[in-house]
Amino acid sequence: xxxxxxxPSTLSVxxxxxxxxxxxxxxxxxxxxxxxxxxxxxxxxxxxxxxxxVGEKKDQRIAVTLNKTAKHFSLHITETQPEDSxxxxxxxxxxxxxxxxxxxxGAGTRxxxxx
Amino acid sequence: xxxxTQTPKFRVLKTGQSMTLLCAQDMNHEYMYWYRQDPGMGxxxxxxxxxxxxxxxxxxxxxxxxxxxxxxNFLLGLESAAPSQTSVYFCxxxxxxxxxxxxxxxxxxxxx
Numbered sequence: 001x002x003x004x005x006x007x008p009s010t011l012s013v014x015x016x017x018x019x020x021x022x023x024x025x026x027x028x029x030x031x032x033x034x035x036x037x038x039x040x041x042x043x044x045x046x047x048x049x050x051x052x053x054v055g056e057k058k059d060q061r062i063a064v065t066l067n068k069t070a071k072h073f074s075l076h077i078t079e080t081q082p083e084d085s086x087x088x089x090x091x092x093x094x095x096x097x098x099x100x101x102x103x104x105x106g107a108g109t110r111x112x113x114x115x
Numbered sequence: 116x117x118x119x120t121q122t123p124k125f126r127v128l129k130t131g132q133s134m135t136l137l138c139a140q141d142m143n144h145e146y147m148y149w150y151r152q153d154p155g156m157g158x159x160x161x162x163x164x165x166x167x168x169x170x171x172x173x174x175x176x177x178x179x180x181x182x183x184x185x186x187x188n189f190l191l192g193l194e195s196a197a198p199s200q201t202s203v204y205f206c207x208x209x210x211x212x213x214x215x216x217x218x219x220x221x222x223x224x225x226x227x
Contacts, residue, residue: 101212
């Protein structure tokens with residue numbers, strides 16, 4: 001079946017450094033790629049998303065890049081802060097019967113930012 | 116400003132018991148979803164709904180049933196709970212299948 005692979009599973013950085021999380025997807029028809037941040041005891045929260053007609057999108061310290069040919073997309077966090085510590089999930093949309101779409105999630109990356 | 120609300124937040128069941136998890140959204144979203152989250156496995160889709168009165172199976176539907184009688188509510192049922200169903204369950208909603216999903220804060224379910 002369709003899947004999304006996410007790497008690394010854990011990432012430890014010093015405050016102020018950059019962090020990069022990478023995902024690959026299998027369905028060439030995927031056209032929507034969101035990223036979620038999950039803090040302890042909470043549900044995932046959307047932090048940024050990108051669609052297949054765009055190669056890069058930026059929102060302050062967060063950016064996402066998409067390479068459709070290689071079927072991979074990445075999350076970049078610059079100038080990391082302790083409050084960036086959380087679990088991050090990538091996802092890709094896939095088509096299902098009836099013309100609908102749903103999301104397939106990666107397994108998550110636990111980011112720790114040390115002061 | 117509630118968004119997606121899940122009840123209960125915690126529950127402990129014995130094997131073989133049944134229960135229903137409730138999800139309510141106030142954003143008038145068409146799509147609703149139930150996921151389970153287990154360590155190292157991310158979010159796996161159990162069932163979803165593309166509109167009132169509709170339901171469809173996700174990746175891991177066995178042992179669960181759902182109903183969407185009202186647009187704002189999506190119920191997840193466990194008819195005969197098993198220890199393998201110990202997990203954190205998340206409900207989400209969205210305008211469409213490739214639109215941002217809004218998540219509740221989860222229900223932590225333990226089955227002994």
